[in-house]
Amino acid sequence: MKAFNDLADFSNEEILALIELAGRLDKHPEPEALKGKVLSLLFLSPSLRTLASFQAAMTRLGGGSFVISPEMSIHGLESRPGIVMDGAAAEHIREAVPVIASYGDAIGIRAFAERKSIEADMAETEFSSLIDLIDTPYINMESAMNHPCQNLADWKTMDDLSIPTNGGKFVLSWAYHPRALPLAVPASTLYMAAKRGMDVTVLRPDGFELPEAIMQKAKLAANASGGSVTETDDRDAAMQGADIIYAKSWSSTRYYGDKNGDQKLREEHLAWCVDEPWFANAKKDCRFMHCLPVRRGVVVADNILDGPRSIVIPEARNRMLAQMAILYQMLGGDS
Amino acid sequence: MKAFNDLADFSNEEILALIELAGRLDKHPEPEALKGKVLSLLFLSPSLRTLASFQAAMTRLGGGSFVISPEMSIHGLESRPGIVMDGAAAEHIREAVPVIASYGDAIGIRAFAERKSIEADMAETEFSSLIDLIDTPYINMESAMNHPCQNLADWKTMDDLSIPTNGGKFVLSWAYHPRALPLAVPASTLYMAAKRGMDVTVLRPDGFELPEAIMQKAKLAANASGGSVTETDDRDAAMQGADIIYAKSWSSTRYYGDKNGDQKLREEHLAWCVDEPWFANAKKDCRFMHCLPVRRGVVVADNILDGPRSIVIPEARNRMLAQMAILYQMLGGDS
Amino acid sequence: MKAFNDLADFSNEEILALIELAGRLDKHPEPEALKGKVLSLLFLSPSLRTLASFQAAMTRLGGGSFVISPEMSIHGLESRPGIVMDGAAAEHIREAVPVIASYGDAIGIRAFAERKSIEADMAETEFSSLIDLIDTPYINMESAMNHPCQNLADWKTMDDLSIPTNGGKFVLSWAYHPRALPLAVPASTLYMAAKRGMDVTVLRPDGFELPEAIMQKAKLAANASGGSVTETDDRDAAMQGADIIYAKSWSSTRYYGDKNGDQKLREEHLAWCVDEPWFANAKKDCRFMHCLPVRRGVVVADNILDGPRSIVIPEARNRMLAQMAILYQMLGGDS
Incomplete structure (x- = not known):
């Protein structure tokens, strides 16, 4: 395995083998x-x-x-290409990333979305620019639109509890949060649940629709695995018969990169805080998932x-x- | 061993076995x-x-x-129960602590006293609230009133130098410090020396008495082990025949939680800086101990x-x- | 090996043995x-x-x-001798350094030059004051005038590429940088290349000459190994037939410790940014070296x-x- 970047790069069989290996270890x-x-860990x-x-x-x-995080370099890391570095930053990622990678047998990289342009973030421009600098095997520790380690952990969590794959109902619900958060978790969680073969509903207010390409990618996965993907802003309909509610706040896609627009829209939805009444129509033992950190009394x-339930x-x-x-698998434990 | 929280939870034989093991390793x-x-280390x-x-x-x-320390979470960790988390902190200790614990075979936790109420600190309300969140074996790395790893190290240090147990004289002396410090070290050091069977004198100015319950706990331990516990503000009497002076500054218990009252009282005692004249009546090779960090020229x-002497x-x-x-012992090196 | 502090403490044979060992590992x-x-790492x-x-x-x-770095102690570490510690710092290096050293089998220490007095920095007053506090084997991770780990790595890098020793031409070139940087890398790199037997030219503007004692130390090493050491401000002459250009900015020695004097002088040399035209007279495959971090478009x-070339x-x-x-070698892998 040269990269663990996106669940979509792996077949369901490969994913199940990883989950089995995780349980065995x-x-x-x-x-x-x-x-x-050695694993290099780069937290941008x-x-x-x-x-x-x-x-x-x-260690295990x-x-x-x-x-390594940017504050460990003198005055931080520069990332703009072609810049004359006469300001504060004393080092460019073009040197820092290959050097850090060269000390490890693999590297894990975390770099959140810039959240200026939805197109740039969907194209993973920042994460790709980092990966392009290295030859080492790498692990995506969360990028603009992906969080594959979280996805694999979530899949395993549902397997551990025997949550059905085909026929299992998974509700990915937006929740209120005082700030505009990245799309990485909702986008990749939607894909994970669809690929697992579940009937997935994205429950969110108007203006918080996930991008069309994200929905399409999930629908294709659902088609292949016998699941389905729908979206709605109707909580009662969404929660009907749910096995899982996976709560997560995310940015408004209507106002992506527009802080004020996003803020104004989200303040209308303070009531989107998951609570017992949400579960009225759900399966009796419907479970609550969240990637953490989570704001109590808010999300x-x-x-x-x-x-x-939790x-x-x-x-x-x-x-x-x-x-x-x-x-x-990546570092040759098998050999 | 499921917890290393307080020397009082162990018999003298168990403590001596730990000290012997430490020497052997x-x-x-x-x-x-x-x-x-894996040991999880949580520094609050x-x-x-x-x-x-x-x-x-x-590593050895x-x-x-x-x-893990709070600044590693996004905007710190919230600890108040029942709070609506719409402020800065994005994560509550109710999630953070069990998660961190779940990655380790044991967890070490450090959480200083809040120093608002002596009753709350004596009851270890904060440390207990953290421990209640986990099932893993844990080590107290300093709480409001305990610092058992320091105590065990100090006991071993005296054993290493053949400082007498019964008949050995241990002076725990308050010292000046510009700020009000916790009671964890003096309270638990007093107990350690008493349990070791030494004749212990707490030397401190008026207003810096250790809490009555702390004194009583130490006296019971002294009774069981053939030692004694007294207190005084008379330096010459205290230091008479001393084997050890253990210096430490601590908060005024008369003005506990009252910064100004404490400050005013402590400023009267700038002269409580351990120096050679203190040793006039002590044993010739009386040693100086301190848990560090220590302020030179002040303490x-x-x-x-x-x-x-040091x-x-x-x-x-x-x-x-x-x-x-x-x-x-905790993680099964013996098995 | 009790210390790795200065390449000058080792014969060329010992250095080559270390490089061979590095390649083998x-x-x-x-x-x-x-x-x-355990290696203790102290980053001042x-x-x-x-x-x-x-x-x-x-790990490997x-x-x-x-x-450990100073901000991990409460309010930093005090280093002034004989001071009454009634200010912010709660711990003195006289305790912190021996304690940190006592937890390791060896200690690595980094402490940059103070850059107030060239004499003090040439005498390594700060680094020596730290080393005097410990008995453990130690590694210089960069002091006022030394960076021996960088030097050993650089020597190996040239060996890896079969850059000639005797007859090889090494240009150590000053470069512009918005701030006055330490002399550790240029001083010790000059020595390394001379000791390797190369013909070394220090290329720098007037006012940025390396200290006379540094030049003499390098010349003695060159004499012993069949190399040579010269200096110039003539770029074309310096680069004639060069195998290596090693770029590095450093403080003006004319205005050492005088921020304004240094700043004024260096601003005259903004053009000292290594670029392709510099290589006109060099060997065709002349390589570019730098210890990093490096400012793009500036150095x-x-x-x-x-x-x-890089x-x-x-x-x-x-x-x-x-x-x-x-x-x-230091920690007994050989035994």
Whole structure:
């Protein structure tokens, strides 16, 4: 495996093999599998779970990692091409990224969307510009439109609980949040659930539709796996018979890159905070998922997070296990 | 061992076994004992020795660790229960702590006293609220009233130098410091020396008495082990025949949580800076201990710290060794 | 090996043995060589490559490391001798450095020049004051006038490309940079190239001469190894037949410690940005080296850095390999 960048690069069989491997490494540790192997971790955007879970994953397999973020370079990293660097930044990503990559057997990179232009973010212009600088195997630790480690962990989380694939109903619901957040998690989660064969409904207010290309990509995956993809702003219809509600806030696509427009629109939807009444028509044991961090009392009510519906903690732990499987395959634990 | 939270949870025999193990691991390294094991390190309060010594300890035993502090989460961690999170903090400790714990085989947590209410701090309300969130084995890396890793290291340091247990005289002395510091070190050090069977004197100005419950806990331990506990503001009487002076500044308990009252009272005691004249009546080779960091020329004179009385460097090194023993027992190095 | 502080402390044979070892460890990993060994890393000055490459080096050899920088202590570290610490800093380097060293089998220390007095910096007053505090084996990770890990990596980089030793021409060129930078890299790079037996020319504007003692030290090394050392401000003469141009900006020695004087003088030399015309008289495949970080369009033109002349990425990777060899010898991988 030379890259773990997008669930779409893998067949369902390959994904299931990774999930099986993750479970095996949890039950039967292999603390010598990646002896002496190094994972470079480059965080151009902040992190807690990703930071902790990748470091823990490498240790559990007998290797190690190091962490670099822009503030570790003198006055930060420059990323603009062709610029005369006579300002604050003393180093350009064109040197920093290949150097950091050269110290590792693989590199994990996190770089959030710029959120100026939806086209640029859909094209993954920033993440691609970083990947173009390296030859090492790499892992996408969240880019503008992708978060494949989260997706693999989420898939495993549903498998662990025997949530049905075909016939299982997955509601990806927008939720209120005081700020405009990236599309990476909703876009790639939608794709994951569709590829898993589930009947997926995107529940969101007007103005928060996911981009057409994202919807199409998910629909193609659903067609291939026996699932379906629909969208609505009707909560009761969406939640009918749901096995899973996956809550996440995201930017308005109508006002993408327009902070004021987005803000004004989202303030109309303060009531989009997942709470028990949402589950009236859902399956009795409908579960609540979220990639974390989550704002209590804003995105979801305390009683849901603290109650039996919530599976956010095992979901987060599966980040580590999923990443162990990826690292094991990528760095030759098998050989 | 499911928790290392308070020396009071262990018999003297268990403590001596840990100290023996620490010495053995120093002389006869076991670099495969904790192969593939992970220690999560959560610092809600800053650290240098604890940070370094725990990371070094895990490496020496063949495992690894990762470090999380609140600034690694987006805009910090919220800790208030039941709050609507529409402010800066994007994550609550109710998610962050269990997630971080889930990536490790054990977790170390540091959370200083809030120092608003002496009752709340004595009840360890903050540390307990964190521990309640997890099932993993844990280590107290300093809480409101406890610093058991420091205590174990200090006990070992005195054993290393053959400082007498019964009959040995231990002076825990308040010292001046420009700021009001927590009670964790003095309270738990007093208990440690008493449990070790020493004759312990708490030397402090009026208004800096340790809480009655802390004194009582230490007296019970002294009774059981053949030691004694007294307190005084008379330096000459306290230092008579002393084997050890353990200096530490702490908050005024008379003005606990009252910054101005505390400040006014402590400014009267600028002269409480340990210096050679303090040792006039002490044993000739009376040693100076301090948990570090220490303010030179404020808490203690340079000539003491730089002279033969000071054992603060081996004392600090024993932090690592003591923690290796704890981790070895907790994470199954024995099995 | 008790210290790796200055290339001058090693014979050419010893250096070649380290380079051979570095190459061997790259081709034939020894992931158990330093099992359970700990490297303490103390960064009193910021770092990216050094930080990442030392952590990676220890992991590749089966050991580990921990990182301490002043901001991890409460309110930073005090370094002035004899001071009454009633200000912000809560800890003195006289305690912090020995404690940090005591947790490792070796310690790496980085402390840039103070750049107030050229005499003090030439005497390595700051770095020496730190080394005096410890007994552990240590590695100079860049001091006022030395950067021996960079030097060893650079030597290896030229060996890797079969750049001639005797008869090879090495141009160490000053370059423009908006700020006054330390002399550590130019001073120690000059020495390295001279010791390697090359014909070395220091190319710099008036006022940026390297100190006489630095020049003399390099000339002695050149005499012993069959090389030569000259200096000039004539670019065409300097570049005639060059195999290597090693660019680096540094402080004006005429105005050392005088910010305004330095600034005024350097602003006259904005044109000192390495570009293709510089190579008119050089060997056809003359290579470009730089220790990084480098300012694009200021120190060197983009087309040089992005073209075939640049070897800055393998040069940076050799930092890790060179340090692996040092650590292997220092921490007993041989035994």
